[in-house]
Amino acid sequence: MTTLHERIRGLLSNATQAALIAGVLPQALTPREISLERPRQASHGDMATNLCFAMAKAAGKNPRALADAFAPIVREVDTLGWIQAVEVAGPGFLNLRLSDAAWQASVTDVLDAAGEFGLGNAGAQERVLLEFVSANPTGPMHVGHGRGAVLGDTLARVMRAAGYDVTTEYYINNVGNQVGKLGESVWCWLREPQKRAAALAIWQNGDPVPFPDGFPNGFPEDGYRGAYIGQCAQDLADVGISAPDIQWSDDAAWLAADPASITGRADNRTITVRAWQRQLDRIRDDLGKLDIRFDNWFSERRLHGLDPDTRDAVHDVTKRLLGADWAYEDEGQAPDDEDAVVAGKAIFFRGTSENLPKPFRDGKDRVIIRGDGRPTYFAADIAYHDHKLARGFDHLINVLGADHHGYVSRLKGVIHALGDLRRQEGDINAARWTGDRLEVLLVQMVALLRDGKPVPMGKRSGEFVTLRDVIDEVTTSEPTSGRDAVRFLFLMRKADAQLDFDLEVARRTSMDNPVYYVQYGHARLCSILDRAEKEGRLPALAARPSALALDDERALALAIADYPEVIVRAARAREPHQVAYYLTDLARAFNGYYSRNKHDARVIGEDDATTHARLQLVRALKQVFGNGLRLLGVSAPERMTTLPETDPEV
RNA sequence: GCGCCUGUAGCUCAGCUGGAUAGAGCAUCGGACUUCGAAUCCGCAGGUCGCAGGUUCGAAUCCUGCCGGGCGCGCCA
Numbered sequence: 001m002t003t004l005h006e007r008i009r010g011l012l013s014n015a016t017q018a019a020l021i022a023g024v025l026p027q028a029l030t031p032r033e034i035s036l037e038r039p040r041q042a043s044h045g046d047m048a049t050n051l052c053f054a055m056a057k058a059a060g061k062n063p064r065a066l067a068d069a070f071a072p073i074v075r076e077v078d079t080l081g082w083i084q085a086v087e088v089a090g091p092g093f094l095n096l097r098l099s100d101a102a103w104q105a106s107v108t109d110v111l112d113a114a115g116e117f118g119l120g121n122a123g124a125q126e127r128v129l130l131e132f133v134s135a136n137p138t139g140p141m142h143v144g145h146g147r148g149a150v151l152g153d154t155l156a157r158v159m160r161a162a163g164y165d166v167t168t169e170y171y172i173n174n175v176g177n178q179v180g181k182l183g184e185s186v187w188c189w190l191r192e193p194q195k196r197a198a199a200l201a202i203w204q205n206g207d208p209v210p211f212p213d214g215f216p217n218g219f220p221e222d223g224y225r226g227a228y229i230g231q232c233a234q235d236l237a238d239v240g241i242s243a244p245d246i247q248w249s250d251d252a253a254w255l256a257a258d259p260a261s262i263t264g265r266a267d268n269r270t271i272t273v274r275a276w277q278r279q280l281d282r283i284r285d286d287l288g289k290l291d292i293r294f295d296n297w298f299s300e301r302r303l304h305g306l307d308p309d310t311r312d313a314v315h316d317v318t319k320r321l322l323g324a325d326w327a328y329e330d331e332g333q334a335p336d337d338e339d340a341v342v343a344g345k346a347i348f349f350r351g352t353s354e355n356l357p358k359p360f361r362d363g364k365d366r367v368i369i370r371g372d373g374r375p376t377y378f379a380a381d382i383a384y385h386d387h388k389l390a391r392g393f394d395h396l397i398n399v400l401g402a403d404h405h406g407y408v409s410r411l412k413g414v415i416h417a418l419g420d421l422r423r424q425e426g427d428i429n430a431a432r433w434t435g436d437r438l439e440v441l442l443v444q445m446v447a448l449l450r451d452g453k454p455v456p457m458g459k460r461s462g463e464f465v466t467l468r469d470v471i472d473e474v475t476t477s478e479p480t481s482g483r484d485a486v487r488f489l490f491l492m493r494k495a496d497a498q499l500d501f502d503l504e505v506a507r508r509t510s511m512d513n514p515v516y517y518v519q520y521g522h523a524r525l526c527s528i529l530d531r532a533e534k535e536g537r538l539p540a541l542a543a544r545p546s547a548l549a550l551d552d553e554r555a556l557a558l559a560i561a562d563y564p565e566v567i568v569r570a571a572r573a574r575e576p577h578q579v580a581y582y583l584t585d586l587a588r589a590f591n592g593y594y595s596r597n598k599h600d601a602r603v604i605g606e607d608d609a610t611t612h613a614r615l616q617l618v619r620a621l622k623q624v625f626g627n628g629l630r631l632l633g634v635s636a637p638e639r640m641t642t643l644p645e646t647d648p649e650v
Numbered sequence: 651g652c653g654c655c656u657g658u659a660g661c662u663c664a665g666c667u668g669g670a671u672a673g674a675g676c677a678u679c680g681g682a683c684u685u686c687g688a689a690u691c692c693g694c695a696g697g698u699c700g701c702a703g704g705u706u707c708g709a710a711u712c713c714u715g716c717c718g719g720g721c722g723c724g725c726c727a
Contacts, residue, residue: 037666040673050669053707063707090670091707136727178727346725363652363723370725377727405654406722442655444720452661493663496655498720500662505676509689512676516689524687531686562666569666581664581674588674595682595691604686618686640689 001113001120004106004561007082008047008096009034015074016051024069026058038562042551045087045095046103046558052092063092070094100546103554106561107545110620118627122568123164129388130156132399133287134171137280138182140228143446144401146290146467147499150490150633151443152399153292154576157631162571167393169296171384174276175304176377180250182279183272185223189233190243190271192216196230203227218248232278236271243271286468290483291633303383304375313383314375317418318347318368321382324424326350326417327368346371349378351413355420360413360435382414389415389433397574402442402496412438441574444498446490451504474506480635487633488515491580509640514584518625519637521587524594525622526638528603532615537604539612547613550601552593556617559589560624567631576632583628590621 009031016034019025029051039048052067059066067088074086074094082102087095110117132152135145156166173179189196195216199209209215211225223229249268287293305312321327329345347369351362368379388396400407412435419433448455448465455465475482485506492514493499509516532538548557563582570578603614629636 035666037669039670041670044670048670053669056707093670138727173727176727348725367725372725374725376725402655403721404727408654444655497663498656502662511690513689514675517675520687520689524690528686535686565666573667577664578666585664585674591690592692594686595688598683598685598691602686640687 001109001116001564003109003564004098004102004558005036005047005565006031007102007105008098009036011078011082012036012049012051012074014077015070018077019070019073022073024059024066024073025055027055029055038558039095044089044093045085045097046554047096047098048089049094049096050092052094056092064088067092067094098558100549103557103561104545104548106557107548107616107620108542110560110623111541111616114623115627117623118564118567118631119161119163120564120568121163123159123162123571125163125165127165127167127392127394128159128397129167129169129391129393129395130159130397130399131169131171131388133283133292134173135283136173136178137276137283138178139224139226139279140466140468141283141286143448143465143467143470143501144443146286146470146486147446147490148399148401148443149287149290149292150487151441151495151576153290154487154491154579154632155397155399155441155571155574157633158567158576158579159571159574161567161631164571167295169298170294172276172280172297172299172301173377174273174280175300175306175380179272179276181220181223182229182275183268184220184248184250185225185229186233186236186275187243187248187268187271188216188219188223189230190237190241193237196233196237199230200227200234203230228279228282232275235278236274241271241274286466286471289468289471290487298384300380300384303380303387313387314379315369317383317386318375318379320421320425321349321368321417322347324417324421326353326421344371344373349382349414350417351410353413353417356413356416357435360409360416362410362413366410378410381411382418385411385415385438386418386433389418389437394432394437396438397441398438399441399443399495402444405440405442408440408442411440412436439574441495443495446499446501449500449502449504452502455503470501470503473503476507477641478635478637484519484634485513485515488518488580489513491577491632494575494577514580515634516640517591518583518587518629519635520640521590522622522625522629522636523638523640525590525618525625528618529615529622532604532611535604537608537611537615539615541619543612543616545613545616547607547609548617550597552589552596553614553617556589556593556621559586560620563624563628579628579631583625583632586621586624586628 012034013029013031016025016028020028034049034051035054037048037050039045052063052070056063056066071086071088071094074083074096081099083096084099084102085097087097089095113119130152132155133141133145133149135141141149152168156168159166189199195214199214202209202214209225209227209230212219215225299307301307302310303313304310318327322329327347327349329347331345346367348365349368351365353361366378367376368382369375385396398411415433415438416435419430422430422433448470471482471486473482474485478484489501489506490499505513506515507513511517529538548554566578566582570576603611603618605611605614626636
């Protein structure tokens with residue numbers, strides 16, 4: 001695939017070589033090094049480059065003088081006649097006006113490449129591990145998880161399109177206190193079938209069950225109280241699992257249980273495993289509704305040696321850190337809880353070490369192994385990220401909720417320390433363990449609104465709005481509409497800005513709902529093509545659109561040529577929202593073109609040459625919308641069904 | 651207190667990583683359907699880019715200091 005931008009960059013690169021020989025420039029530039037912009041103002045041409053600014057210092061001339069000398073050379077090397085005019089403007093810009101043949105070629109570029117239009121290799125197949133969601137399997141996904149999920153999944157798609165070798169991964173947090181609490185909560189409900197039945201009946205009506213009266217005896221104060229826990233217990237009971245043990249033992253989450261065994265006597269451990277597995281299944285379902293699938297599901301249990309054929313990497317790496325003096329044993333500060341017995345000395349990671357580069361330094365040394373010997377979440381994360389790099393990835397990206405940002409420098413520090421550790425151990429690959437291999441994208445919160453008013457989301461009350469609820473609520477007559485709206489609207493903000501998600505707007509079928517607007521554009525293009533086909537007016541797929549002449553058409557042809565550039569930019573910046581914005585802009589441009597010309601210059605008209613050229617443009621636009629929407633995981637309908645208008649006055 | 655994010659039109663936000671006269675959508679107002687989708691389009695109006703310095707040909711963008719908003723700083727995850 002060759003793109004318009006590549007051709008122009010190539011041309012300018014040739015010109016810099018010619019200029020070098022002519023003594024005008026001190027050096028030549030490769031196409032990659034040439035920045036090419038699309039000026040907003042039409043008077044500034046179709047494309048502009050500021051390369052004379054960049055070269056001015058080395059040339060010892062001012063940019064304007066350089067541009068004056070360079071412009072004629074550009075004209076000279078343009079033997080194929082792509083450029084109609086080269087103009088020196090402002091303090092040294094080079095404004096290019098493209099010839100008709102040049103901008104028209106972008107239409108054929110799209111039709112030639114079809115579904116592959118926009119794919120490139122800017123990422124040079126760099127191996128990237130992209131970890132996202134990784135929500136604890138202790139409950140349903142909420143809206144915030146959904147945003148991270150959509151961002152991560154779309155980023156993977158965009159980066160792949162830009163030529164990165166991306167592997168997506170979900171880290172299953174299936175070890176530790178939270179999972180233990182889940183197991184214990186489910187275990188309690190399993191033990192009291194009558195109370196469970198009663199509670200489920202109340203929950204069915206949407207009412208909360210009072211705590212502790214409506215709950216089983218001995219239900220932990222800090223247990224999970226949502227209705228889904230009771231339902232989870234019921235589901236386990238339905239497949240014949242009971243809770244025979246009289247006592248709950250807190251070690252249930254820490255000890256091995258074979259997740260594969262389906263039958264047999266259920267003890268605390270297998271109940272815990274079953275419980276998180278079931279929650280994980282629901283998470284998988286929710287993600288499926290958004291068309292999100294992972295390459296890997298990485299179990300934390302394997303890092304502790306709890307899964308079959310795994311060893312305890314957590315304690316292993318801890319030992320090595322101790323040996324290299326990156327960790328130390330200490331009393332540290334006792335837990336706040338006065339009843340707690342400090343069993344022994346805890347092990348701390350030297351996150352504050354002077355040997356760490358400042359950006360990777362923590363404010364405090366953190367515990368990795370508790371006084372009682374149990375590892376913290378942080379310890380597992382150390383082993384996990386060591387494992388990630390050991391698998392050979394060049395680059396790691398983690399998508400995290402913004403409330404985890406305190407974690408970032410700590411984790412980078414760990415990777416740096418692991419690099420140092422490996423150097424000490426004589427590992428020839430040690431150089432790959434550096435803090436800057438890890439990149440963390442922080443996703444800000446989602447505020448749910450309904451018609452402009454905030455939807456209350458009290459996590460404490462146990463009645464927070466789940467992702468599933470939101471998808472269901474914004475689903476209209478089209479089965480994919482919920483997914484489409486959620487995905488697109490989550491991408492309408494960059495990750496580090498808070499996002500307002502209005503349930504009412506998401507259902508709306510007008511311009512203030514961007515997903516509808518873009519899909520409408522696509523459907524409209526389809527209907528034009530349908531019409532043309534019925535009338536037998538469709539040109540050959542390879543037909544040259546040489547009869548395109550309107551300014552609107554030039555603008556549209558140039559706009560579709562931007563698509564591959566947008567993908568590269570979005571991938572490099574890790575900002576999928578740029579693609580969403582591009583598509584809404586393109587939809588606006590097309591709808592404007594259509595409406596402005598519906599009387600005087602309709603697509604399907606008298607003249608065959610013009611009709612054919614416009615149909616080629618329509619085809620190309622449809623292709624770009626299709627490719628772009630697929631990249632975002634949003635459907636591109638051929639027609640839009642009408643949503644019955646709900647009458648507010650009734 | 652320390653650290654991260656953020657501050658752009660009345661509202662919600664873009665702004666191509668330093669480029670030319672800062673742009674969209676809502677909302678207000680005024681226009682446009684006999685045709686391939688009016689679920690659309692066109693126009694008017696709206697700005698000290700939080701404030702003050704600095705860096706340079708050039709700053710909404712980079713550096714410093716204030717001010718306002720959000721979030722983190724656990725032997726939780």
